[in-house]
Amino acid sequence: MTDQAIALIPERVRNSDAVAGQWKLIWRRFRRHRLALGAGVVILLIYLVALFAEVIAPVSSQTYDSRYTYAPPQRLKVAGYDTTGQFHLLYVNGYSMKVDPIALSRTYVPDPAVVIPVGFFVKGEPYRFWGLFDFDRHLIGPVETGKPFYLFGADRLGRDVFSRTVHGTRVSMSVGLIGVAISLVLGIILGGISGLYGGWVDDVIQRSIELINSIPTIPLWMGLAAAVPISADPILVYLWITIILSLIGWTDLARVVRGRFLSLKTEDFVIAAHLDGCSRMRIIWRHMVPSFMSHIIASVTLAIPTMILAETALSFLGIGLRPPVVSWGVLLQEAQNILAVSSAPWLFLPGLAVIVTVLALNFLGDGLRDAADPYEY
Numbered sequence: 154m155t156d157q158a159i160a161l162i163p164e165r166v167r168n169s170d171a172v173a174g175q176w177k178l179i180w181r182r183f184r185r186h187r188l189a190l191g192a193g194v195v196i197l198l199i200y201l202v203a204l205f206a207e208v209i210a211p212v213s214s215q216t217y218d219s220r221y222t223y224a225p226p227q228r229l230k231v232a233g234y235d236t237t238g239q240f241h242l243l244y245v246n247g248y249s250m251k252v253d254p255i256a257l258s259r260t261y262v263p264d265p266a267v268v269i270p271v272g273f274f275v276k277g278e279p280y281r282f283w284g285l286f287d288f289d290r291h292l293i294g295p296v297e298t299g300k301p302f303y304l305f306g307a308d309r310l311g312r313d314v315f316s317r318t319v320h321g322t323r324v325s326m327s328v329g330l331i332g333v334a335i336s337l338v339l340g341i342i343l344g345g346i347s348g349l350y351g352g353w354v355d356d357v358i359q360r361s362i363e364l365i366n367s368i369p370t371i372p373l374w375m376g377l378a379a380a381v382p383i384s385a386d387p388i389l390v391y392l393w394i395t396i397i398l399s400l401i402g403w404t405d406l407a408r409v410v411r412g413r414f415l416s417l418k419t420e421d422f423v424i425a426a427h428l429d430g431c432s433r434m435r436i437i438w439r440h441m442v443p444s445f446m447s448h449i450i451a452s453v454t455l456a457i458p459t460m461i462l463a464e465t466a467l468s469f470l471g472i473g474l475r476p477p478v479v480s481w482g483v484l485l486q487e488a489q490n491i492l493a494v495s496s497a498p499w500l501f502l503p504g505l506a507v508i509v510t511v512l513a514l515n516f517l518g519d520g521l522r523d524a525a526d527p528y529e530y
Contacts (some may be wrong), residue, residue: 223497485503
């Protein structure tokens with residue numbers, strides 16, 4: 154329909170679903186899915202945290218203070234006065250330490266007499282922002298540098314669990330994105346070739362998918378991850394773990410793409426592209442893939458939680474990412490001891506970040522899948 158013809162359509166009809174494009178229809182349906190819309194906002198906030206981790210975290214992931222090992226979380230309080238009568242809008246209470254004379258263990262309890270003022274965009278530990286320039290401002294932290302500030306408590310070395318969780322967001326969320334991106338390319342290419350060529354090519358690709366799916370997932374992950382040398386550079390380990398997860402995660406998407414290609418390859422626009430002399434790869438990427446791109450987006454959104462859980466599981470088992478790399482799985486791996494269960498349960502708070510992220514991604518994927526379903530219009 155030409156622009157002149159569209160201009161002649163009344164505004165009320167023009168804005169209706171009858172003449173709206175595919176992406177506009179998807180957006181309209183998605184907006185009515187309130188749970189998915191809220192989940193999308195949560196995911197956007199999580200990726201903003203990953204993007205600005207140095208600014209949001211009060212300290213770096215490796216900063217420690219041995220005076221506050223296993224210090225409990227401090228509760229952020231609003232509007233109060235210190236012992237001198239000075240008013241503070243935000244503050245936390247300091248710690249008082251008790252030593253068990255028998256076990257010689259230290260116990261920290263909040264001390265209401267000690268008030269530590271808290272502010273926004275305060276000056277703190279310097280860092281290199283995105284590796285471009287030096288900066289020393291943090292979104293939230295103690296007004297006086299060096300004061301204890303542990304919103305999620307401290308670990309066995311006196312490191313801030315909240316700061317480490319924020320820094321771990323970058324690694325865990327990027328593993329999901331990069332892993333799904335590689336799986337997306339493999340799934341579309343191999344699934345497209347399988348559905349478009351057919352014959353022995355289809356048989357080889359489908360039998361390979363069945364072989365990969367027949368192997369138990371956890372032992373396969375463990376075997377591939379164990380092949381990465383322990384002494385390898387952390388960045389190399391990160392790269393290998395991402396590739397390992399991608400090489401396993403492409404099979405489901407490839408089968409979805411194959412099924413769609415089998416149904417599309419007899420359509421008129423595909424036959425016309427063949428007759429026009431287009432190559433097979435051009436037909437796949439320029440003609441067939443865009444026709445069900447909305448379904449691919451929904452599948453990718455649902456695949457990211459699987460990648461995040463896989464990385465968390467591998468790191469928790471000690472065969473994935475390793476310190477000094479900080480991810481949610483690495484943080485949970487450091488919490489698997491009796492002391493953490495009995496005396497320091499706040500070390501499991503990174504697991505809460507995993508739960509919130511996976512649920513939000515699943516809700517978002519369900520909303521996108523429903524919005525992209527052509528039979529629902």
